[in-house]
Amino acid sequence: MGSRLGISAPALLAALILLCDRVQAFDPLDPEGNITLKWDIISWTSDGYQALVSIINYQRYRHIESPGWTLGWTWQGGEVIWGMVGAQATYQGDCSKFHGTIPHCCLQSPTIVDLLPEAPASMKSANCCRNGVLSSLLQDPENSVASFQLTVGQSSNASDTTSPPKSFLLGAPGPGYECSPPRRVNGSLFFTPDHRRATQALMTWNVTCRYSQAVAQRAPSCCVSYSAFYNATIVPCPTCACQCSYNATQPIQNAQPMCMQMSSAYMNSPGYSTGRTRDPPELYCSTDMCPVKIHWHVKTNYYDYWRAKLTIINRSLRKNHTQWNVVVQHPNLDNLTSAFSFNYMSLPRGRTNDTAMFWGIRFYNDELLTAGPVGNVQSELLFQKDPSFTLDKGWAFPRRVYFNGEECVLPPPHSYPFLPSAAIHRQTLAWKALVLPVLLNMIGRNILSLF
Structure with missing residues (x-):
C-alpha cells in the first residue's frame, strides 16, 4: 500500500536505509x-x-x-x-x-x-x-x-x-x-x-x-572507564563493550580462545616464542574484551583549576599502535591549560570549541606497545575552571572519546562516580565560609552609611 505522497512502501524503506547509512558515515x-x-x-x-x-x-x-x-x-x-x-x-x-x-x-x-x-x-x-x-x-x-x-x-x-x-x-x-x-x-x-x-x-x-x-561492520575497538578522587569506586567499561570472551560462531566448548588471562604462563612457553604452537590469543581477558582501554580519572579540584589523568592501555598481544591519537569531547576543553606529557591540539567546530586531540611526543611515547608493563601511556591534564564547572552529575567526564578515529564505548550516564552527600555538604559550607563574610561586610557598610 502506498503512502499519501504516492511513494511505495519498499521505496520508502530503501530511502530510510540509505538515510541511515548516510547518518552513520557522518562524524560530528x-x-x-x-x-x-x-x-x-x-x-x-x-x-x-x-x-x-x-x-x-x-x-x-x-x-x-x-x-x-x-x-x-x-x-x-x-x-x-x-x-x-x-x-x-x-x-x-x-x-x-x-x-x-x-x-x-x-x-x-x-x-x-x-x-x-x-x-x-x-x-x-x-x-x-x-x-x-x-x-x-x-x-x-x-x-x-x-x-x-x-x-x-x-x-x-x-x-x-x-x-x-x-x-x-x-x-x-x-x-x-x-x-x-x-x-x-x-x-x-x-x-x-x-x-x-x-x-x-x-x-x-x-x-x-x-x-x-x-x-x-567493525565492533568497537576501545572503551572508557572512570574514577575520581572523591569516590573509591572505579566505574568499569561496559560488559562486552567490544565483544565477549568466546567465539559465538562456534560451540563454546570448542571455541578458539580469544583472550589470555593475565596470570597465564602461555606467553612464556617455548612454543609461543618460537611459533611452534597454534596462534596465540589476541588480547588479555577482561569483562569488556576491548583491545584498547582509556581511563579518565578526576584527580584534583583546586580553587581556579582542576586536574584529570588520561591513561591509554593497550591490551593487544599482537599489535603496537604507532602514531596513536585520542580525541576527547568535553565542555571544559576550551580552557585546557596543559597536557604534561602529550601533544594536544584544539579541534574547533564553528563556534564550538569543546574537542581536542592528544598524541604522543616523538621518540618518547608516540608508540603504544603491546600488552604488558609498558603497554600504556598517560598524561595529566590541567584545566582552568569555566563558569559551568561542577563535580556533580558527571560533568567532569568526557562526552565522546575516539582512539585512532574509532569511537569508544562510554559507561552509561547513570554510572558516573557520585559525590558523597558529605562532600556536597562540605562544598556548601565552603561556599558559605567564603561568601558570607563578604556579604556581612557589605551589609555592614551599607548600614553604617545610613548614619
Missing part, C-alpha cells in the same frame, strides 16, 4: 573529513597515458595504520597497466595475449598497494614507500599524502574520449570507506621546487572517500 567531530583520490593525466602515450594518482587524507585525526592502504578500481574498457612507480599491483593477472613486453597488470579490477621503505630507488616516487601508512591531516601533515605513477595502455589517448576507472575501493586496512564516482575537475597544478613555474595536468578527476564504522 570531523564533519568535513574525507580521503580524496586524485587521478591526474600528466602525458599521453601511443596507446594511452601516464597518470599520477594521489591519496590525500583530509581527516583531522583518523589515519591509516600498518599494514596500510589498498586501492582498487574497475577499468571502463580493456585497459592494462604497463608499468608503475611508487606502488605495485598485488597480482599480475592473465597477460598471455601479450608478446614481447608484458604489462605490469592485466586485471580488469586491480588492487594496488604501497611499496616498503627498503624498495629500490628506481621503483620509488615522491610520497611513496611507507608501507601504506597514511598520517592524519593535523598530526603529521607531511605524511598525510601518498602518490604513485602508472602507465595505462589499451586506452584512449585523447581528452574528449578518455575516462578514468570506475568503482574505486579504498581499504585502510579492510573495508570502511565508501567512495564517490569520479568527478571531473580543473587540472591540478604542479610547481617546480623553487615555485617559479607551474605545469597543469591534462585532465583531473577527484574521488571522495568517507569512513563509516557501520560500513566497516
Whole structure:
C-alpha cells in the first residue's frame, strides 16, 4: 500500500536505509573529513597515458595504520597497466595475449598497494614507500599524502574520449570507506621546487572517500572507564563493550580462545616464542574484551583549576599502535591549560570549541606497545575552571572519546562516580565560609552609611 505522497512502501524503506547509512558515515567531530583520490593525466602515450594518482587524507585525526592502504578500481574498457612507480599491483593477472613486453597488470579490477621503505630507488616516487601508512591531516601533515605513477595502455589517448576507472575501493586496512564516482575537475597544478613555474595536468578527476564504522561492520575497538578522587569506586567499561570472551560462531566448548588471562604462563612457553604452537590469543581477558582501554580519572579540584589523568592501555598481544591519537569531547576543553606529557591540539567546530586531540611526543611515547608493563601511556591534564564547572552529575567526564578515529564505548550516564552527600555538604559550607563574610561586610557598610 502506498503512502499519501504516492511513494511505495519498499521505496520508502530503501530511502530510510540509505538515510541511515548516510547518518552513520557522518562524524560530528570531523564533519568535513574525507580521503580524496586524485587521478591526474600528466602525458599521453601511443596507446594511452601516464597518470599520477594521489591519496590525500583530509581527516583531522583518523589515519591509516600498518599494514596500510589498498586501492582498487574497475577499468571502463580493456585497459592494462604497463608499468608503475611508487606502488605495485598485488597480482599480475592473465597477460598471455601479450608478446614481447608484458604489462605490469592485466586485471580488469586491480588492487594496488604501497611499496616498503627498503624498495629500490628506481621503483620509488615522491610520497611513496611507507608501507601504506597514511598520517592524519593535523598530526603529521607531511605524511598525510601518498602518490604513485602508472602507465595505462589499451586506452584512449585523447581528452574528449578518455575516462578514468570506475568503482574505486579504498581499504585502510579492510573495508570502511565508501567512495564517490569520479568527478571531473580543473587540472591540478604542479610547481617546480623553487615555485617559479607551474605545469597543469591534462585532465583531473577527484574521488571522495568517507569512513563509516557501520560500513566497516567493525565492533568497537576501545572503551572508557572512570574514577575520581572523591569516590573509591572505579566505574568499569561496559560488559562486552567490544565483544565477549568466546567465539559465538562456534560451540563454546570448542571455541578458539580469544583472550589470555593475565596470570597465564602461555606467553612464556617455548612454543609461543618460537611459533611452534597454534596462534596465540589476541588480547588479555577482561569483562569488556576491548583491545584498547582509556581511563579518565578526576584527580584534583583546586580553587581556579582542576586536574584529570588520561591513561591509554593497550591490551593487544599482537599489535603496537604507532602514531596513536585520542580525541576527547568535553565542555571544559576550551580552557585546557596543559597536557604534561602529550601533544594536544584544539579541534574547533564553528563556534564550538569543546574537542581536542592528544598524541604522543616523538621518540618518547608516540608508540603504544603491546600488552604488558609498558603497554600504556598517560598524561595529566590541567584545566582552568569555566563558569559551568561542577563535580556533580558527571560533568567532569568526557562526552565522546575516539582512539585512532574509532569511537569508544562510554559507561552509561547513570554510572558516573557520585559525590558523597558529605562532600556536597562540605562544598556548601565552603561556599558559605567564603561568601558570607563578604556579604556581612557589605551589609555592614551599607548600614553604617545610613548614619
